[in-house]
Amino acid sequence: MSNIKVEKVFKRFVRRGQMTDALRDVNLEFKQGTFVSLIGPSGCGKSTLLRIIGGLMEASEGMISVGGQTPQQAQAAKQFGFVPQAPALFPWRTVLENMNLPFEVNRKAGINLSDREDPVELLQSVGLGDFIHAYAKELSGGMQQRVGIARAFGSGAPILLMDEPFSALDEITREMISYQLLNIWETHQKTVIFVTHSLREAVLLSDKVVVMSSRPGRISQVIDIDLPRPRTPDIEDSDEFHHYVSLIRGQLRERWG
Numbered sequence: 610m611s612n613i614k615v616e617k618v619f620k621r622f623v624r625r626g627q628m629t630d631a632l633r634d635v636n637l638e639f640k641q642g643t644f645v646s647l648i649g650p651s652g653c654g655k656s657t658l659l660r661i662i663g664g665l666m667e668a669s670e671g672m673i674s675v676g677g678q679t680p681q682q683a684q685a686a687k688q689f690g691f692v693p694q695a696p697a698l699f700p701w702r703t704v705l706e707n708m709n710l711p712f713e714v715n716r717k718a719g720i721n722l723s724d725r726e727d728p729v730e731l732l733q734s735v736g737l738g739d740f741i742h743a744y745a746k747e748l749s750g751g752m753q754q755r756v757g758i759a760r761a762f763g764s765g766a767p768i769l770l771m772d773e774p775f776s777a778l779d780e781i782t783r784e785m786i787s788y789q790l791l792n793i794w795e796t797h798q799k800t801v802i803f804v805t806h807s808l809r810e811a812v813l814l815s816d817k818v819v820v821m822s823s824r825p826g827r828i829s830q831v832i833d834i835d836l837p838r839p840r841t842p843d844i845e846d847s848d849e850f851h852h853y854v855s856l857i858r859g860q861l862r863e864r865w866g
């Protein structure tokens with residue numbers, strides 16, 4: 610089981626003699642196969658926490674375990690897939706060729722990914738079945754981001770770290786993509802840690818929402834989202850949905866005030 614445990618994590622940046630405490634006393638547990646969102650005011654340390662979990666940055670103090678491994682060991686064992694704000698696609702490669710990138714990189718690293726998922730089926734589940742032979746440069750920003758998501762789900766990594774993947778998209782596209790992300794996640798249940806500023810996205814997508822406060826970033830509350838799955842658009846009109854949104858909004862306001 611690749612459960613992730615974060616214990617007493619503290620992170621201090623020191624730049625030109627200036628100290629910034631980005632995270633303090635962060636304790637969290639992520640169960641394998643769950644979808645967890647991190648939400649909080651700008652600068653509260655969400656991206657820093659994601660990078661520390663993903664082995665891209667070291668904590669100043671504390672312990673992180675990814676199924677018993679350090680984040681760096683887990684990263685070397687290809688446990689993580691990253692979905693950043695803008696997907697790193699090769700414009701002159703087709704969508705299908707871009708899907709093969711992690712596979713090619715991992716093959717060079719001598720890692721056998723024979724059990725990888727079917728890229729065409731993954732692209733279909735994010736609504737890109739008709740675009741597999743299109744060049745990446747021919748796609749809209751939203752379509753490119755969907756390729757990035759499908760690719761992360763097909764990379765063989767059991768843990769996906771998503772840092773505001775929809776932030777560059779317009780509202781309507783965001784809404785559509787969030788349902789496609791739900792769709793692909795409900796079929797291929799990986800652990801997802803999803804950084805967002807959107808209350809709606811956090812509630813719609815997640816099993817748990819971690820509300821953070823600034824500064825230094827701490828966990829102010831972890832809220833279980835007890836809404837039935839699969840989640841369909843009508844859920845957004847339900848009283849329960851609105852209840853969770855206002856609960857999180859209240860938490861965030863309390864911490865700002």
Ligand SMILES: Nc1ncnc2c1ncn2[C@@H]1O[C@H](COP(=O)(O)OP(=O)(O)OP(=O)(O)O)[C@@H](O)[C@H]1O
Pocket residue numbers: 622623624629630631649650651652653654655656657658
């Ligand atoms: N490499 C760095 N060097 C120095 N300070 C940093 C570095 N990275 C982040 N910080 C600081 O740490 C704090 C947390 O930053 P972080 O990017 O994790 O916040 P965030 O919650 O993801 O913000 P946002 O929602 O605006 O993306 C901020 O005060 C930021 O200036």
